[in-house]
Amino acid sequence: MNDRRKDTLEKIRNKTINSFGASSSIIGSDKYVLNVVPSPSLMLDYKLGIGGFPYGGMVEVFGSNGLGKTTILGYGTLANVQREGKIPALIAMEPNFDEDWAFKLHGLDPNLILVQRPDNAEQAFEMLYELVYDTEIDYILLDSVGAMGASSTQEGGKQKAYGVSSEVTSGLNAVMPRLYKANKGLMILNQQRQGSGGTQTWYESPGGEALKHHALVRIHLKPGSNKYYSTIDGEKILVGRELKCVFKKNKVSQAASKSAEFDVYNIETEEYGVLGVDRVSDVINTAKVSGVFKTQGSWLEHKVFPKGKVQGFAKAKAFFKESPEAFEVIRQDVMNVMIRNELEAEKAVSDNGS
DSSP: OOHHHHHHHHHHHHHHHHHHOGGGOOOGGGGGSOOEEOOSOHHHHHHHTSSSEESSEEEEEEEOTTSSIIIIIIHHHHHHHHHTTOOEEEEEOSSOOOHHHHHHHHOOOGGGOEEEOOSSHHHHHHHHHHHHHOSSOOEEEEEOGGGOOOGGGOBTTBOOGGGOHHHHHHHHHHHHHHHHHTTOEEEEEEEOEEEEETTEEEEEOTTTHHHHHHEEEEEEEEEEEEEEEEEETTEEEEEEEEEEEEEEEEOSOSSOOSEEEEEEESSOOTTTOOOEEOHHHHHHHHHHHHTSSEEETTEEEOTTSGGGEEESHHHHHHHHHHOTHHHHHHHHHHHHHHHHHHHHHHHHHHHHHO
């Protein structure tokens, strides 16, 4: 691009920003500035293609009960918002926000998060509307659509979760333009439920088509293939498992993968020594997948290792446990690979279209 055209574009961009906000206009590679909050998993960040969950848009995470939508992805993301020096908010339809557990898993500071507890779907979206327009709140977690009931469907103290589609639609239509212009992040958690009729079985989630339409990213959280057991008081107990994030929609990256897997532990044992996301295994696996680590047999090569290399997964884990600062070095290298992949994918699309 020559100087005259670049100057012209910059003038137009500045005029648009003055009228509509900082995120309203981009030029070329400006869009590869990582306007994201990291997820709890480096593998998930890498496979998403942009390094985390986007600000200025909405993410939907749905799946069966008890997998970790709230405790792993939700609370872990809010903790990373805090680490960036920003302020998160939680709209809790679910009654069981456990501050101690959130701190233990992710370091989420309960004194630096706004928690609101609506009575029904209408209240929840009124609160969401106010938070989106609040100048201090940076990221919002709504937990969850599956626990909502519209006030008009409450009968005898019970709420019908599947009567909220119109509230979700009108609520999101009201907040999404402001969410984008104010560059705030929104994660909405949702349930997956099984239905059947005749010989057919299907899966659906509350909220109608509005969530699918407005979401930049939709993640189906599923159990992975690996499970981890330990013997506790003579009994074999499930202490951890692999989680699989399947991307049902990803509008933020040309180079994104179809899924990401990582391990989480709900009980810390001497055998595994991990609670929450296994960050050490996560960074090693991501560095291998992304090519940040050069591999030769069982050897892993990178400048962060003593003498530039280490042999075997176990020795690599021991190194990262003793050198947590190396995690950030690897993370930045992974992000650089991700941006290069995105640029190459964008160029390939452009070349095919020409």
